[in-house]
Amino acid sequence: MENNGQVTDALQWGYSLANVSEIMTPCLDAAGVKSLLEIGSYAGELTEVLLEWAEGSGATVATVEPLPPDRLRDLVRRRPELELIEDTGVGALAGLSELPDAIVIDGDHNYYTLTQELDKIAEMAGDQALPLLLFHDVGWPHERRDTYYAPDRVPESERQPLAKDCTIAPGNPGLSDGGLPYEYAAAFEGGPKNGVLTAIEDFMKRNEGLELATVPVFFGMGMLWPKSAPWADEVRELIAPYNRNPVMERAEANRVAHLVRGHVDAATIREQQAKIARYEELLGRLLSSSSMGVAERLTKLRQRGNPVFTRQEIQDLLDQE
Numbered sequence: 001m002e003n004n005g006q007v008t009d010a011l012q013w014g015y016s017l018a019n020v021s022e023i024m025t026p027c028l029d030a031a032g033v034k035s036l037l038e039i040g041s042y043a044g045e046l047t048e049v050l051l052e053w054a055e056g057s058g059a060t061v062a063t064v065e066p067l068p069p070d071r072l073r074d075l076v077r078r079r080p081e082l083e084l085i086e087d088t089g090v091g092a093l094a095g096l097s098e099l100p101d102a103i104v105i106d107g108d109h110n111y112y113t114l115t116q117e118l119d120k121i122a123e124m125a126g127d128q129a130l131p132l133l134l135f136h137d138v139g140w141p142h143e144r145r146d147t148y149y150a151p152d153r154v155p156e157s158e159r160q161p162l163a164k165d166c167t168i169a170p171g172n173p174g175l176s177d178g179g180l181p182y183e184y185a186a187a188f189e190g191g192p193k194n195g196v197l198t199a200i201e202d203f204m205k206r207n208e209g210l211e212l213a214t215v216p217v218f219f220g221m222g223m224l225w226p227k228s229a230p231w232a233d234e235v236r237e238l239i240a241p242y243n244r245n246p247v248m249e250r251a252e253a254n255r256v257a258h259l260v261r262g263h264v265d266a267a268t269i270r271e272q273q274a275k276i277a278r279y280e281e282l283l284g285r286l287l288s289s290s291s292m293g294v295a296e297r298l299t300k301l302r303q304r305g306n307p308v309f310t311r312q313e314i315q316d317l318l319d320q321e
């Protein structure tokens with residue numbers, strides 16, 4: 001399944017897992033997936049790619065989103081075969097009569113929420129093998145740092161110390177002066193019970209017989225499967241060239257560095273524009289004041305026809321595009 005060669009939001013974050021669909025969908029085929037649940041759909045970019053894949057495979061696709069944006073509702077109207085569950089991941093799982101064959105987990109990127117979702121899946125599986133699990137954000141910034149869409153849904157005792165309206169940058173485990181902006185993020189990276197990859201690793205300690213691959217692009221896609229599944233070898237072989245691929249890792253580090261730099265530059269430009277607006281407003285007031293006329297005449301007299309400034313000069317400056 002191709003993604004038309006498009007980065008879904010070129011020049012922006014590249015937040016959608018649709019960007020790695022060519023790696024994801026052959027694994028879904030190999031695992032014989034006939035029912036798939038996506039947790040966290042946002043605008044439905046991955047959802048739409050999955051629906052196209054499902055047309056060929058005959059699979060059903062359901063997606064979970066507590067706050068469906070208009071673009072997702074449009075997708076539901078255009079693709080009536082899509083089931084939209086307006087709930088959190090844990091709430092949606094609790095309402096299912098059985099587990100789907102594959103679950104893509106890309107909801108709230110914090111240890112507590114992901115652990116709740118994973119433990120619910122394990123509880124529902126019981127003695128049966130776990131489904132194929134796919135994750136977004138197993139790389140920087142979420143790998144070892146929680147962020148929260150809705151901190152109120154996480155008990156305070158289970159939450160990392162919170163930073164609000166903060167910016168973070170790679171290589172800085174605290175908060176940075178400029179970088180990727182988050183409404184709510186853990187004030188520190190690392191340590192126990194912090195981040196998406198930490199939650200997956202801890203889940204693997206509680207549940208034996210699982211294998212994890214991580215594809216280090218577009219913030220990192222993780223894939224977790226039971227080693228005992230009849231399709232395990234095929235999935236491992238398909239994902240092997242991308243698993244912890246060092247070239248992809250370098251390309252991602254480079255992409256993220258540029259993304260962060262773009263945010264820092266944009267913030268600087270916004271500050272400079274605000275400063276210029278203040279200068280323009282002051283110059284406008286000066287121009288329209290009668291004292292300015294007096295000052296202009298005075299400087300003409302004192303500088304014998306070579307005034308330090310003229311009002312026309314100021315007006316020309318203000319008229320510049």
Ligand SMILES: C[S@@+](CC[C@H](N)C(=O)[O-])C[C@H]1O[C@@H](n2cnc3c(N)ncnc32)[C@H](O)[C@@H]1O
Binds near residue numbers: 087
């Ligand atoms: C990164 S976006 C998903 C992107 C999408 N999967 C894609 O690849 O195109 C994460 C979404 O998860 C939703 N979300 C937040 N908390 C959630 C939760 N507890 N359960 C499910 N979804 C959640 C957010 O509203 C947001 O729209």
